[in-house]
Amino acid sequence: xxxxxxxxxxxxxxxxxxxxxxxxxxxxxxxxxxxxxxxxxxxxxxxxxxxxxxxxxxxxxxxxxxxxxxxxxxxxxxxxxxxxxxxxxxxxxxxxxxxxxxxxxxxxxxxxxxxxxxxxxxxxxxxxxxxxxxxxxxxxxxxxxxxxxxxxxxxxxxxxxxxxxxxxxxxxxxxxxxxxxxxxxxxxxxxxxxxxxxxxxxxxxxxxxxxxxxxxxxxxxxxxxxxxxxxxxxxxxxxxxxxxxxx
Amino acid sequence: xxxxxxxxxxxxxxxxxxxxxxxxxxxxxxxxxxxxxxxxxxxxxxxxxxxxxxxxxxxxxxxxxxxxxxxxxxxxxxxxxxxxxxxxxxxxxxxxxxxxxxxxxxxxxxxxxxxxxxxxxxxxxxxxxxxxxxxxxxxxxxxxxxxxxxxxxxxxxxxxxxxxxxxxxxxxxxxxxxxxxxxxxxxxxxxxxxxxxxxxxxxxxxxxxxxxxxxxxxxxxxxxxxxxxxxxxxxxxxxxxxxxxxx
Numbered sequence: 190x191x192x193x194x195x196x197x198x199x200x201x202x203x204x205x206x207x208x209x210x211x212x213x214x215x216x217x218x219x220x221x222x223x224x225x226x227x228x229x230x231x232x233x234x235x236x237x238x239x240x241x242x243x244x245x246x247x248x249x250x251x252x253x254x255x256x257x258x259x260x261x262x263x264x265x266x267x268x269x270x271x272x273x274x275x276x277x278x279x280x281x282x283x284x285x286x287x288x289x290x291x292x293x294x295x296x297x298x299x300x301x302x303x304x305x306x307x308x309x310x311x312x313x314x315x316x317x318x319x320x321x322x323x324x325x326x327x328x329x330x331x332x333x334x335x336x337x338x339x340x341x342x343x344x345x346x347x348x349x350x351x352x353x354x355x356x357x358x359x360x361x362x363x364x365x366x367x368x369x370x371x372x373x374x375x376x377x378x379x380x381x382x383x384x385x386x387x388x389x390x391x392x393x394x395x396x397x398x399x400x401x402x403x404x405x406x407x408x409x410x411x412x413x414x415x416x417x418x419x420x421x422x423x424x425x426x427x428x429x430x431x432x433x434x435x436x
Numbered sequence: 437x438x439x440x441x442x443x444x445x446x447x448x449x450x451x452x453x454x455x456x457x458x459x460x461x462x463x464x465x466x467x468x469x470x471x472x473x474x475x476x477x478x479x480x481x482x483x484x485x486x487x488x489x490x491x492x493x494x495x496x497x498x499x500x501x502x503x504x505x506x507x508x509x510x511x512x513x514x515x516x517x518x519x520x521x522x523x524x525x526x527x528x529x530x531x532x533x534x535x536x537x538x539x540x541x542x543x544x545x546x547x548x549x550x551x552x553x554x555x556x557x558x559x560x561x562x563x564x565x566x567x568x569x570x571x572x573x574x575x576x577x578x579x580x581x582x583x584x585x586x587x588x589x590x591x592x593x594x595x596x597x598x599x600x601x602x603x604x605x606x607x608x609x610x611x612x613x614x615x616x617x618x619x620x621x622x623x624x625x626x627x628x629x630x631x632x633x634x635x636x637x638x639x640x641x642x643x644x645x646x647x648x649x650x651x652x653x654x655x656x657x658x659x660x661x662x663x664x665x666x667x668x669x670x671x672x673x674x675x676x677x678x679x680x681x682x683x
Binding site for chain 1: 495498499501502505506509512513516518519522523526529530533609613616617620623624627630634658660661
């Protein structure tokens with residue numbers, strides 16, 4: 190094999206390795222989506238068995254995170270990627286950390302669903318948590334889609350939707366305070382709903398993080414904690430005040 | 437300059453860059469420690485002014501995270517580090533993410549302290565949150581020390597101490613449920629204490645994450661989610677059951 194062929198061969202192998210990493214991130218993302226969907230369903234349907242399965246499956250996601258992380262380190266050591274290839278590896282390393290933590294939060298939701306399955310929670314509260322679950326599920330789905338297609342517009346859209354989740358969390362908290370005040374026997378179960386809601390709210394934050402990595406991946410610009418992050422979102426929805434400073 | 441000198445010069449520069457990154461991580465860690473100390477003090481002392489300062493300072497930590505992250509990417513692109521140098525860069529990239537999030541949690545504690553400054557919370561609860569704050573402050577201090585000295589033993593010790601924080605959080609939650617049940621007018625302020633306690637509990641988790649990166653940095657072994665992580669801790673404190681599976 191002459192030098193040119195060898196170099197072509199190596200670059201083909203390298204491209205295949207990068208593609209493999211990308212596709213494994215999406216596999217991991219799909220598993221996290223399944224876990225989140227199951228956890229929310231278990232909570233809404235009072236399905237303690239499903240909740241148990243979800244809680245027991247989290248280790249599969251943890252294992253995949255460690256494997257992909259190792260693969261990225263190998264690529265950095267052997268291939269010494271530059272420019273957009275390096276950005277991809279960096280974005281993957283950060284994305285899988287957030288995906289793994291979303292898996293942890295889904296596990297927490299599932300464990301709360303187990304506690305709540307035998308408790309008499311107002312249907313309206315279950316519906317509310319189900320609705321909040323739908324919001325973050327669609328954020329997770331769309332941010333993975335944005336990652337797969339390296340689509341900045343969709344990523345920006347996800348960043349903007351995090352605010353809706355925060356608002357939903359605030360309104361649910363107010364409802365839960367009223368519910369606890371009505372009867373002190375409601376306090377324990379209301380706190381379980383509150384923890385589940387907090388986990389969903391955090392999942393929204395993490396989807397936003399991943400969306401910011403996609404924007405970095407495409408544009409090479411780290412927009413975390415910046416005015417640009419706000420501005421991009423504002424240009425989508427004109428309902429926010431402008432931040433003058435780093436957040 | 438001949439080749440040997442040039443190569444020596446480059447390797448000296450590279451060593452200086454790595455040392456600079458390490459020292460900036462410790463600077464960032466010191467800032468996060470100050471933020472956490474201030475947030476806990478504001479909560480215990482009902483100091484609304486201090487709480488406001490802490491909440492307003494978080495952007496400094498965010499800025500440093502982005503700068504160090506950029507520095508790491510530059511090193512990966514220009515120096516193509518291998519072996520222990522690569523492990524250091526990877527450990528730094530992960531550590532600063534957790535430090536930044538600890539800063540976010542400290543900001544949340546400070547915001548809760550602002551809400552609580554005007555509220556009439558039982559002194560015993562303030563003392564409890566202060567004690568929990570001391571536990572996580574010492575974890576943060578010691579894990580930064582372990583990072584500075586790349587000391588695996590100290591890092592393992594920090595991993596083990598996370599359980600104490602979790603236990604403290606559980607006992608505080610039980611106290612808060614009783615406090616809310618006593619009088620429904622306590623619910624609102626009790627939830628503020630609960631959110632602050634949750635933030636401190638999460639800071640403990642993140643100190644544990646950083647400790648695991650130190651272990652990886654020294655040993656080249658990723659112990660996250662593994663039996664080894666448990667075993668290392670068990671050999672320090674013989675009070676835990678053994679896990680048979682990946683967590």
